[in-house]
Amino acid sequence: KQEVTQIPAALSVPEGENLVLNCSFTDSAIYNLQWFRQDPGKGLTSLLLIQSSQREQTSGRLNASLDKSSGRSTLYIAASQPGDSATYLCAVDNAGNMLTFGGGTRLMVKP
Amino acid sequence: DTEVTQTPKHLVMGMTNKKSLKCEQHMGHRAMYWYKQKAKKPPELMFVYSYEKLSINESVPSRFSPECPNSSLLNLHLHALQPEDSALYLCASSQVQVGYEQYFGPGTRLTVT
Numbered sequence: 001k002q003e004v005t006q007i008p009a010a011l012s013v014p015e016g017e018n019l020v021l022n023c024s025f026t027d028s029a030i031y032n033l034q035w036f037r038q039d040p041g042k043g044l045t046s047l048l049l050i051q052s053s054q055r056e057q058t059s060g061r062l063n064a065s066l067d068k069s070s071g072r073s074t075l076y077i078a079a080s081q082p083g084d085s086a087t088y089l090c091a092v093d094n095a096g097n098m099l100t101f102g103g104g105t106r107l108m109v110k111p
Numbered sequence: 112d113t114e115v116t117q118t119p120k121h122l123v124m125g126m127t128n129k130k131s132l133k134c135e136q137h138m139g140h141r142a143m144y145w146y147k148q149k150a151k152k153p154p155e156l157m158f159v160y161s162y163e164k165l166s167i168n169e170s171v172p173s174r175f176s177p178e179c180p181n182s183s184l185l186n187l188h189l190h191a192l193q194p195e196d197s198a199l200y201l202c203a204s205s206q207v208q209v210g211y212e213q214y215f216g217p218g219t220r221l222t223v224t
Contacts, residue, residue: 031209043117043201044154044215051210089153096209097142098167101153 002027002094006102013080014110021075021105023090028071030094035064035075038087038104047088048075080109114138115216117202123222126192132219134185134202143185144213145177146201154201160185161207192223 003026013019023033032051036044048057048064050073056065063076073090087106091099115136124130134143142161146154159167160179174196176188185202199220205213 034212036215041199041218041220043115043217044203046212046214049212093209097144097159097161097205097207097213098156099154099213101155103153 002092002100004090004092004100004102006088006090006105008105009103010106010108012108012110015080015082017080017109018076018078019080019107021077021088021090021107023073023075023102025071025073025092025094025100027092027094028068030068030092031096032093033064033066033073034091034093034099035062035073036089036091038089040087044089077107080107082109082111085109115202115204115214117200117216117219119219120217121220121222123224124189124192125224126194128192129188129190131189132187132200132202132221134187134204134216135183136204136214136216137183138204138214139182140204140214141182141207142205143179144203144205145175145185145187146203146215148199148201148218150198158187189221192221194223197221197223 035047050066061078087104089104091101145157148154158177163179178186199218201218202216203213
């Protein structure tokens with residue numbers, strides 16, 4: 001059974017810092033990995049999707065990498081802003097459109 | 112348009128009530144999903160519909176009854192729920208083919224009293 005772990009569980013940084021969120025998974029036979037953002041009490045916003053054949057994806061200040069063989073992905077956020085404060089979730093699809101989520105990283109960016 | 116809409120936003124129901132949650136998308140997606148999310152936990156998959164047919168039921172109790180009346184609409188019928196069923200219920204949609212993003216709605220916050 002796929003298990004997805006996110007470290008750290010919580011992170012507080014001053015505005016402007018570059019930061020890295022980590023995601024690891026136990027079964028490397030995945031179709032893709034998706035990073036989401038969730039604001040308190042809200043739905044999930046898709047940030048980046050990395051196919052199993054890809055090594056990274058970029059969108060604005062966000063860059064996600066994937067090392068399938070080692071079961072790891074990282075989400076890099078450049079020049080963090082208070083508006084980036086949210087919970088970040090990674091989710092792995094290894095059964096065809098069935099996502100297994102990590103526990104999330106709660107990020108707070110202080111002004 | 113990458114929007115998934117869900118109604119109602121909030122729902123409070125007693126254990127003997129019958130209610131329904133509604134989800135709609137107009138992206139032409141033929142796969143639709145229900146997830147349950149408890150506070151400070153990640154979402155957990157409940158059901159998957161593919162081409163309007165139920166393809167996955169993750170051992171969900173029968174007091175939750177999904178329905179997909181057409182390719183744009185997904186319902187979740189609720190009956191005789193328990194207080195521990197209180198949660199955020201999220202709907203998502205995607206292309207049926209593997210490898211596409213799932214798009215999530217804002218969720219329905221359900222409280223069972």
